[in-house]
Amino acid sequence: MRSPVSAVTIVKSRTEKLCNLISQLEQCSPTPDELVLVWMAPPSDLSLIKSDKFDIVHKFTTQGELPIAKARNKGMQAAKHANLAYLNVDAVISPSLFRDGLLALKDNSVVFTSVVFLPSERCNKPYSDISKNEQQIGYLASNDETLPEDDNNEIPSREKENHHGKFSDDSICSTVFFIRKADFQKTGGFDEGYAGFGLNDEDFFTNCRALGYSLEQLPTRTFAPQRPNYQCPVNHLLDFVHNAQRFYSKWGFYPCENVLNAYAEEGYINADFKANGVKIVQLPEHEDEAAPPPSIGTLSPSSNANTVAFTSFHSPAKNQEVLSTTA
DSSP states (O other): OOOOEEEEEEESSOHHHHHHHHHHHHHSSSOOSEEEEEESSSOOTTTTOOOSSSEEEEEOOSSSOOOHHHHHHHHHHHOOSSEEEEEOTTOBOOTTHHHHHHHHOOTTEEEEEEEEEEOGGGGGSOHHHHHHHHHHHOOOOTTOTTOOSSOOSSSOOOOBOSGGGOBTTHHHHTTEEEEEHHHHHHHTSSOTTSOSSSOHHHHHHHHHHHTTOEEEEEEEEEEEEOOGGGSOBGGGHHHHHHHHHHHHHHHSSOSOHHHHHHHHHTTSBOTTHHHHOOOBOOOBOOSSTTSOOOBOOOOOTTOOGGGOOOOOBOOOOTTOOOBOOOO
């Protein structure tokens, strides 16, 4: 007899993705024993949605809007079973997900799927259809060992840094992962001190490694739409720098150094950040204030930071103090 499992997801406004996820969960064999659904924003028409296959436990915010880390923690803590499966609401999951994940899960471990990132329109199809296309045209998962040195620009880099056992694609691992509830509680959950964009996933999985947990990747594929938060947009510079400072204060090294090096190349932060800490030197300035801020583009192991396109920026006045974040 298998152990029961709680699935957990969070949603803000992507209710069509939520309906699709619930439908997929109902088609899994086995199904989860419950779905804990955390609403990050005020209730909608779907806030009491039910399923005939498993219980759906709705958790609501008592404030205006829940940040991602707090919403995740709320869901994981509310789950009633010993085994937890966290899923991004836009994930397209295998029908065998829970069988595969529970077979691999053990104490002091985190089990995650490989992830294939695709254009959003391709993710609207059933898993079986996407999987058939994968076999025909050879999609590559972003955290597969089979990923070539020259990435195909449709998926994030899987660059691995040698120090501290740090995987630079930890944010990809969080798309779908399994963990025992007792082990999640030992981590203290996702750090709610990170502000806005970036590095919360890197912090969580670094914490897992520090606790001695093994991180194991399933061969099971998950499909997910490409998302700009793997590209570190320039308009999130303040958040990213604040979070990098927090990460360094906890772990003694900087995550995603390729992104920080690109910022330094363009003069946004100090070039000697490894020795003297990250400080913002100047902020991006958009030539067309009405246009949306462009993003840095995925920085892969083979990328040259000098080829990355940034917005224009202005320099501070002479002798002006270096800016620092107050977020």
